[in-house]
Amino acid sequence: MKIRYIILFVLISFGISSCGKNDFDNKFDELPDERIQSTIKEYKEILTEPEFGWKMNYSLGSGIEYMAYNIVHFNADNTVSIKSKMVDDAIVSEFKIFSEADIELVFNTFNENFTSFSYPNVKAPNGYGGDVEFNFVSISEDKTEIVLKGKVNNGILKLQKADRDLSDFSSIQKYVNYLSAQRTDSYMNLAITSGLGATEDKPIVLGMDLSSMAIAADYNFNYKGEFYTGKKMLYFDHDGMGLSTPIKIEDSEIQYFVYNEDKHRYELAKSDLKGYLYCTKLPTYYVPGVYDEIMDHYSLKLRASFGQVWDKYIAMKRANTLIKNMVIVTDYKQRMPKFDKDGNPVFDDVFNEDYTLGKSLGEGLLFSFEDKTQFYFYFVPLEIKKIQEDRVAMKRLPGEFCVVKKGEDLNPIAESIKGNKEFNELVDYLCNEGGWYIRRTVEGGLIDWDFISQDNPNDYFYTRLY
Structure with missing residues (x-):
C-alpha cells in the first residue's frame, strides 16, 4: 500500500x-x-x-x-x-x-x-x-x-x-540619443497618467533620473506619505530602454520605456500603468528630514552665487566694504574670541583664533567683518519656515544688531549697514515668499548646502560649512 x-x-x-x-x-x-x-x-x-x-x-x-x-x-x-x-x-x-x-x-x-x-x-x-x-x-x-x-x-x-534581424547593435544608439535629447533640464521625472488613481490632469509624479552616460537610473518619489529612493541599472535594447529590475508601486511595475517619435518623449511600456518622461528645473519629490538637519546648528558661508543672488550680493559688498562675507546660521551661539592676559588672541591646536560660545542667536544672516572668523559682524535675525521637508522660506525679524572690535564706534557702522539700499535689497530678496529648495551635498569631504530659488531656479547660491 x-x-x-x-x-x-x-x-x-x-x-x-x-x-x-x-x-x-x-x-x-x-x-x-x-x-x-x-x-x-x-x-x-x-x-x-x-x-x-x-x-x-x-x-x-x-x-x-x-x-x-x-x-x-x-x-x-x-x-x-x-x-x-x-x-x-x-x-x-x-x-x-x-x-x-x-x-x-x-x-x-x-x-x-x-x-x-x-x-x-x-x-x-x-x-x-x-x-x-x-x-x-x-x-x-x-x-x-x-x-x-x-x-x-x-x-x-x-x-x-525576435521579430526581425537584430544582429546590428549600432541601431541601439538612437535610443541613447533620444534620451540625451529629452534631458532639457536638471531633473527628469515620470508622470503616471493612468493607474494608481492617476489621471492626465492629476498625474502621480516620480523623480526618475535616467543617465545614458552613467547607465543608471536614480529614482525618488513620495507616495502615500512614504519616501522611496533607489538606484537601478539602465540598459538599451533594439526597441527602447529599461531598468535592471522593476520599480514596484503596490501591484504595479515600472521597468520599460519606448520612444514616441510623434511626441518626442519616452513613454512607459509593458506595464498596467501609463505615463511619460519629462524634465523640470526643480525636483518633483521632497526628501524627509532635510529641514530638521539644517536647523540643527549650522554655520554656512556663502561660497558662490548665480543670477539675481550674485548681482545683489556683489552690489551689497561694493556698497559695504566692511563686510567680507555672508553666513547663514541656524541654532547659532555667538562666538566670543579668547585673549591672553596681555590682550593677544589665543590660538587653538590648528592655529585658528580660539573662542568661547556666548548667547544664543538662533537663526539669521551673519555679515562678517572678517575673512576667517565670526567675532565681529552685523546680524539679521530670521525665521526659517518649512514649506516642505526640503523647501524653506526666510522671514526677516526685528532685532538686528552689530558687534565690533573694542574701541570701534558701533553706532555709525550699524546705522550705515542698516540703512544701506543694496544691503536691504539683498536681505529682502533672500526673504522672498517663494522660498528656496535646499539640498545637502558633499564635495571632497566638505559639506555644502545649496539654495535654489523656487520662483526662478536660475537664481541660486552655494554655501559651505564654516
Missing part, C-alpha cells in the same frame, strides 16, 4: 510541475521517462525554431542591479550563438536541456557574452552572481516568451522571440 501511495505522489507531483509551467497538453499516456524526453525535445524545438533568434534579458539575482542584453540563437547541434554590443562578433558556446528535479537549460561551456558573470576573476573572486543553470519557469501560450530562473543566485533570464 505504501508503495502505491509513493508512486501516486510522484505521478501527481510531476504532472503539477509540468502543467504549471507549460500550457502544452498533458502526456499521461506516456511513461514518466518518455514524458520527460518528450518535454525536453519540445523545449528544444521552441528554442531553435525562431529565424531571428531571441532577445535575451538577464537580470542578475545576487543583489547586483545589472541587466545584460543579448541576441541569442539556439541551434539544433546544441550550440548557442550569443551577440552583444560589447563584442563585435557573436560568440558560440554549448547548451543542453535535461531533467534533474526540474527541466533545466544549462550553458555548459564558457561564453564571454554571458557565462562570464558566473566565473571568478580578479575583481570578483566569487563571480558577479551569475548562473549557468536555469529552471524553466514559464512559456507563453504563443511560444514567444520564455522565463527562466537561475538555480543558485535566482537571476531572471527572459527570452523574447
Whole structure:
C-alpha cells in the first residue's frame, strides 16, 4: 500500500510541475521517462525554431542591479550563438536541456557574452552572481516568451522571440540619443497618467533620473506619505530602454520605456500603468528630514552665487566694504574670541583664533567683518519656515544688531549697514515668499548646502560649512 501511495505522489507531483509551467497538453499516456524526453525535445524545438533568434534579458539575482542584453540563437547541434554590443562578433558556446528535479537549460561551456558573470576573476573572486543553470519557469501560450530562473543566485533570464534581424547593435544608439535629447533640464521625472488613481490632469509624479552616460537610473518619489529612493541599472535594447529590475508601486511595475517619435518623449511600456518622461528645473519629490538637519546648528558661508543672488550680493559688498562675507546660521551661539592676559588672541591646536560660545542667536544672516572668523559682524535675525521637508522660506525679524572690535564706534557702522539700499535689497530678496529648495551635498569631504530659488531656479547660491 505504501508503495502505491509513493508512486501516486510522484505521478501527481510531476504532472503539477509540468502543467504549471507549460500550457502544452498533458502526456499521461506516456511513461514518466518518455514524458520527460518528450518535454525536453519540445523545449528544444521552441528554442531553435525562431529565424531571428531571441532577445535575451538577464537580470542578475545576487543583489547586483545589472541587466545584460543579448541576441541569442539556439541551434539544433546544441550550440548557442550569443551577440552583444560589447563584442563585435557573436560568440558560440554549448547548451543542453535535461531533467534533474526540474527541466533545466544549462550553458555548459564558457561564453564571454554571458557565462562570464558566473566565473571568478580578479575583481570578483566569487563571480558577479551569475548562473549557468536555469529552471524553466514559464512559456507563453504563443511560444514567444520564455522565463527562466537561475538555480543558485535566482537571476531572471527572459527570452523574447525576435521579430526581425537584430544582429546590428549600432541601431541601439538612437535610443541613447533620444534620451540625451529629452534631458532639457536638471531633473527628469515620470508622470503616471493612468493607474494608481492617476489621471492626465492629476498625474502621480516620480523623480526618475535616467543617465545614458552613467547607465543608471536614480529614482525618488513620495507616495502615500512614504519616501522611496533607489538606484537601478539602465540598459538599451533594439526597441527602447529599461531598468535592471522593476520599480514596484503596490501591484504595479515600472521597468520599460519606448520612444514616441510623434511626441518626442519616452513613454512607459509593458506595464498596467501609463505615463511619460519629462524634465523640470526643480525636483518633483521632497526628501524627509532635510529641514530638521539644517536647523540643527549650522554655520554656512556663502561660497558662490548665480543670477539675481550674485548681482545683489556683489552690489551689497561694493556698497559695504566692511563686510567680507555672508553666513547663514541656524541654532547659532555667538562666538566670543579668547585673549591672553596681555590682550593677544589665543590660538587653538590648528592655529585658528580660539573662542568661547556666548548667547544664543538662533537663526539669521551673519555679515562678517572678517575673512576667517565670526567675532565681529552685523546680524539679521530670521525665521526659517518649512514649506516642505526640503523647501524653506526666510522671514526677516526685528532685532538686528552689530558687534565690533573694542574701541570701534558701533553706532555709525550699524546705522550705515542698516540703512544701506543694496544691503536691504539683498536681505529682502533672500526673504522672498517663494522660498528656496535646499539640498545637502558633499564635495571632497566638505559639506555644502545649496539654495535654489523656487520662483526662478536660475537664481541660486552655494554655501559651505564654516
